[in-house]
Amino acid sequence: MGRRVVFAMLGLGALGVFVGADVQRGTDRFVAPLRENDPTGLTGLLPSSGFRYYSVVSHVPTMTAADYVLTVHGLVDRPLRLTLDDLSRLPQTELVRDFQCVTGWRVPDVRWTGVRLAALLDAAGPTPAATALTFRSFDGAYDESLTLEQARHPEVLVALTMLGGPVTHDHGGPVRLYVAPMYGYKSIKWLGEIELVDAVAPGYWEQRGYDVDAWIGQSNGRDDEPV
Amino acid sequence: MSPSDEPPLVRRFGRASRATHWSTAVLTGVCLATAAVLYLGPLATLVGRRQIVATVHLYAGLALPLPMLAAAVSAAYRRDVAALDRFTAGDWAWLRTRPRRRDRAAVGKFNAGQKLYAAFVAGAVLVMLGTGLIMEFGGPGAIPVSYRTGATFVHDLLALGLFAGVCGHLWMASRDPVALVGMRTGMVPLPWALREHPAWLTGPDGGAGSGADGGSQA
Numbered sequence: 001m002g003r004r005v006v007f008a009m010l011g012l013g014a015l016g017v018f019v020g021a022d023v024q025r026g027t028d029r030f031v032a033p034l035r036e037n038d039p040t041g042l043t044g045l046l047p048s049s050g051f052r053y054y055s056v057v058s059h060v061p062t063m064t065a066a067d068y069v070l071t072v073h074g075l076v077d078r079p080l081r082l083t084l085d086d087l088s089r090l091p092q093t094e095l096v097r098d099f100q101c102v103t104g105w106r107v108p109d110v111r112w113t114g115v116r117l118a119a120l121l122d123a124a125g126p127t128p129a130a131t132a133l134t135f136r137s138f139d140g141a142y143d144e145s146l147t148l149e150q151a152r153h154p155e156v157l158v159a160l161t162m163l164g165g166p167v168t169h170d171h172g173g174p175v176r177l178y179v180a181p182m183y184g185y186k187s188i189k190w191l192g193e194i195e196l197v198d199a200v201a202p203g204y205w206e207q208r209g210y211d212v213d214a215w216i217g218q219s220n221g222r223d224d225e226p227v
Numbered sequence: 228m229s230p231s232d233e234p235p236l237v238r239r240f241g242r243a244s245r246a247t248h249w250s251t252a253v254l255t256g257v258c259l260a261t262a263a264v265l266y267l268g269p270l271a272t273l274v275g276r277r278q279i280v281a282t283v284h285l286y287a288g289l290a291l292p293l294p295m296l297a298a299a300v301s302a303a304y305r306r307d308v309a310a311l312d313r314f315t316a317g318d319w320a321w322l323r324t325r326p327r328r329r330d331r332a333a334v335g336k337f338n339a340g341q342k343l344y345a346a347f348v349a350g351a352v353l354v355m356l357g358t359g360l361i362m363e364f365g366g367p368g369a370i371p372v373s374y375r376t377g378a379t380f381v382h383d384l385l386a387l388g389l390f391a392g393v394c395g396h397l398w399m400a401s402r403d404p405v406a407l408v409g410m411r412t413g414m415v416p417l418p419w420a421l422r423e424h425p426a427w428l429t430g431p432d433g434g435a436g437s438g439a440d441g442g443s444q445a
Contacts (some may be wrong), residue, residue, distance in 0.1 A: 002312035002346035013357060013381050020377030055275040104376045124426030141241055208278075222372045 001083075060139040060169070060190055061062035066175050070158070074134075074196035077125035084174055088160055090115045095180060096157060098227045100216050102183040102205075106224070115157035118152040120194070130196040135203075136175060138192030145212065146179070146186070155180035156175050158191065180227050182214040188189060234338050239427065243301030245413055250294040255393060256285040258293065258355075264387055277310040288359050291352050310336045311345040317388075336427040344396060360380040 016023075065084040072080040092113050095206070099107045126148060133151050135144040159167055159178040167173030172189020179186040185205045208214050211219040215227045240248070249348040261284035264274045274280065298304040317337035321329055333337075335344070361370065361378035400407050405421075420427060 002314065002342055002349070005343065005346035006350040006353065009347070009354055013350075013354035013385070016381035016384070017358060017361065017374050017377040020380030021373035024376065024380045054277055056277050058275040092260070095407070103378055105271075170268075221369075 005129050022183055043068055044120070045148050055139065055189075057139045057141045059083070060137075062169055063138060064172065065120075070175060070191060070194070072194045074157075074194075075127045075130035076196060077127060078123065082118065082120075083216075087115055087158065087175065089090070090119060091152075092160070093157060095157060095178070095224070097155065097178075097180045099184055100224050100227055101222050102185060102210060102222065103213070109140045110162060111181075112157055112159050112174075113161045113165055114157035114178065115192070116154060117156045117158055118154065120150060120158060121148075121211055124196070126196050129198050132197050132200040134195045134197050134201050135188045135191060136193040137172075137188055137190040140191050140192075142188060142204045143201075144186055144188040145200045145206070147200060148173045148212075150182075153179075153181065159187075179214075180214060183190070183210070183220065185210060233428055234416040234418050235274070237417050237420050238413055239409040239415045239420070240307070240413045241301060241303035242413070243304040245410060246306050247294045247298040247304060248410055251291065251399050254287050254291045254294070255389075258284060259386075259390055259393065261287065266383070266386070285359070288355065292356060295349075295352075314339070314342060329422070330370065331425055333426050334424050336424055338424070340399075344392065347392055348389075350375040351385055351392070354385055355382060356391070358385075 021102070048115060067083045070080075070082045070087065072082070089149050093116050094111065094113045096109050096111050099110050131148050133146050133148065135146075138142065146156070157178045157180075159176050161167060162171060162176075162178070165177050172187075172191070175191050176189045179189050185203070188203075202212050212221055215226070217220075217224045261280050264270045265277070266421050271277070277282060299308075315333065315335075317330075317333035321339040322343070324330070347416070353402045356380040358381045361375055362382060365375045365378065400410075403423075405415055
């Protein structure tokens with residue numbers, strides 16, 4: 001009899017593998033809005049979508065308007081050192097777009113505001129040799145990459161707010177990248193440094209197997225709806 | 228107290244069964260702890276180091292079935308597994324009856340709740356292993372991505388069930404210190420055995436492991 005319980009569980013498990021994606025899509029519609037407004041965090045226990053906290057280091061320093069600086073350097077004519085105030089005085093762009101993680105979760109209709117990366121590139125003036133960007137997090141470990149062409153995409157923001165307020169520390173604040181058309185690992189948190197370089201250097205997760213060109217629905221073997 | 232005042236002991240679990248229990252317990256504990264760090268936002272915020280935590284979780288999970296497989300060379304362990312697998316008509320009645328009204332007379336080496344829990348854990352380990360393998364190795368091109376999402380869904384949901392099951396298991400163990408001693412030392416006092424598992428020493432499971440493993444620990 002005990003083995004019948006085991007076989008039943010194996011059967012249910014296999015069934016869940018086949019239909020789980022659809023079931024989750026169904027439950028997400030109820031759970032995702034709950035989770036973003038849940039002060040207890042208990043909805044975080046449910047296997048569902050919604051932002052999940054990922055960090056590759058044990059501790060990330062807290063930066064505020066007082067000490068935050070974003071540097072743009074490398075193959076540029078005019079290296080930049082931008083404080084939070086500097087960034088917030090630049091023209092702000094608002095986007096309401098989904099956030100899609102390569103591990104499957106997706107948060108619909110997230111409100112983002114920030115400075116278009118293209119505008120910062122114009123201000124810094126990449127030299128003719130520059131073809132790519134390397135982003136570095138002030139967590140000391142994480143880095144990411146984009147080609148210069150990808151970086152000029154109008155839906156790539158140096159984000160100062162998300163979810164209707166300043167980007168919180170856990171979401172990668174005070175300043176993070178938001179690359180709308182690409183998977184979440186491209187939207188580097190705790191953005192500290194942008195270097196213009198002459199070749200794409202694969203980022204942290206890309207050295208661990210994820211695609212360098214991370215278009216949603218066209219990379220990493222996934223078929224998610226594009227953002 | 229002189230030794231003669233102590234109740235006689237009977238062997239309940241051989242070395243293989245105990246080693247399997249405790250190594251499975253440690254691995255399950257590591258799996259659940261690392262799972263909590265990977266899965267729960269506040270803990271993830273506190274600990275970070277996702278790569279290392281995920282690697283520990285992966286290897287603890289892969290190792291989870293190994294003690295049970297290795298112990299299968301022990302005849303006493305196989306007898307314990309067979310006893311857990313054997314449901315009787317009395318077991319169904321036992322499960323349907325409220326705890327205080329249960330008739331213990333027919334309870335053998337394991338009661339129906341223990342049998343059910345053992346089967347649940349065995350099934351859960353296999354499902355977690357299968358879905359975990361899909362999550363880890365079912366990358367791009369290997370299998371359709373929706374199956375990987377489905378595997379993640381099952382893995383997450385069953386992790387909650389397994390956590391609840393383990394909590395219940397610990398709760399039951401905390402309420403019966405003698406059962407706990409039995410799993411630690413392998414020996415239980417005869418009166419306890421006659422009270423909690425009356426049909427154990429006389430029924431079909433009778434004497435399982437009592438002679439084969441030899442040695443008294445008194």
